[in-house]
Amino acid sequence: MIKFIFKGIIRDRSKSLIPVLVITVGVMVTVLMSGFLRGVLSDIVNQNAKLDTGHLKIMTRPYAENKDQMPNDLALLDLQDLREDIKQKFPNVLWTPRIKFGGIIDVPDSNGNTKTQGPGLGMALAILDTTSGELERLNLKKSIQKGRLPMRKGEIVLSDAYAEKLKISPGEEITYFGTTMEGSMVFQNFVMTGTIYFGSPLLDKGTFIIDIKDAQDMLDMEDGTGELLGYFDSKIYNDIEASKIANEFNSQYSHSTDEYAPKMVTLKQQNDLKTSLDVAESFNAIFIFIFIFAMSLVLWNTGLIGGLRRYKEFGIRIALGESKRNVFGLLLAEASIIGLIGSLIGSILGIGLCYYLQEVGIDISKDVENSTIIMPSIVRAHVSTNLFFIGFIPGLFSMLLGTALAGRGIFKRETARLFKELEV
């Protein structure tokens, strides 16, 4: 029977061409948009998690309230005790300290006077501690543009654009000038070992990286850190699990009167990511709903026109004794096959385009160079298994819905009037 219907569809293209085209385009657009949106969101989440938020983050309460100001005078102290405690309680999370701080990088001339200087954002990471996973997490080895990463104390890497602005090359000595946790003046010489590309315009503008131990010594933050970031062993963010851990941790300190008690937040609770992600997910759902609704209307209309064109055919088939239910059933079977073909072609095209955008991406660095949130320079689509059905099922469903609505007329035909209608 399917073979018979399939032959009918192939031979009578007027039956199938427009619906197949409509479904193909609709499914392709849905798959492409969904893959692209998912890719962009996933890139933003990953970029934020790696560079700033972690999957979980612990700060002191007042630091959390003012974290945009990088208030290291409100930093977490007695870090070792805290780390041991949370390592035992949450063994599936890897914790790593980070300090963010501002300051000036000053490049001396041969007399030790200022040659060039510029303000920058310092990031202190546990890069000399191989167990921290920071090198792999931030893909630092591959991000090196010139020279190498710090291998010992007293070494520093700068973002490539920042180094270019300061006109310095690997091997040169530079001075950091800033303030300690308590506000004392700090001068610290470093050897610049290389330059790095973060892939985030906000960070590429003027960021430098030193080892966490150097920062702790320099900023008088012994056994302290601004932020303690947690990453799941699975490397994948799980909001339910993260919320559970954060709630459990925070409940320990809910009655604490210590002004500087630690506070844990999840990735989604930072940088307005919850709102952004929720809005984007809603947008995705709305997009699919509109697609099904619009396509159903178009296909209903196409079905009605097809039904009118095949009015005589249905009449003859009913007059010959075929049941209305059977005619309707075969119509739906036809619709299913048309929907299947359209959805299949649409999905293949959509996934193909997504794959292209995943590999090549779209460079938005110029548009986000003044962005105050961490955004990737190149946005990419993301091909995932859900793309195989996100357009496919609605494509099939809309064709069936459209045909079912259009085919209702079959049941309204009165057999007694058929011969008159058919002018037999």
Added chain:
Amino acid sequence: MKKILFVLLFCAYFSNDLSAQQSSKEALEIIKKVDKNMFSETQIITSEMIVYGKRKSRTIRSKGYSKGQQNNLTEYLSPEREKGTKMLKLDNRLWIYSPATDRTIQLSGHLLRQSVMGSDLSYEDMMEERKLSDLYNTKIVREEIYQGRPSWIMELTAFVDDLAYDKRILWVDKNRFVPLKENLYAKSGILLKTTLFMNIKQIDGRWYPTRLNYKDVLKDGKGTDFVILDIKFNPAISDEYFSKSILRK
């Protein structure tokens, strides 16, 4: 009748204008007396800056040498971390020398608006040593008793462009010609900082505040205290103190 009315209005206008001119002249005289009290051709000050941090407070002792309105050298004496650090201001340029790194860093532009050692003072504030009468138009707003002292409240509006504060409201002691309080405003009219002048003592025949509290109103906390331990007016200071070579010595 019309002529009489015209003459009366004319007289009223001019007497008003004359009184405004006299008030402005009086205000300028007051500010000049304040300048005379607060400034000297040369000065050596040993002081302590108490910075009230959120977790703990720090006291930084320094010795400052100044000559004229443009040259100033500050050497930090304690704590250990700051000891030996020198700040030299020549005209509108500022250098900071750190003995730990043997580096001299020049600060300029917006970097001068950064806080000095976490205090409520910026480098720009530390550098500003010009006389008020050379920078601001003045007028007396009203008179009141402030902290038990009869005072003028004066409004100072900048007539030069390169100032950190476009407007100042100053409480001036009517008998001692010394400021008691000061509010500093941005060009937009927003209050940026307040300064309280306390422990006013007579030193070498002039009244001088020996404890000041600077408060950046945009920051939390108690502000920064500046305590003068010792001050010498018009001592002889060698020009050597105001050259870059002094930094490494």
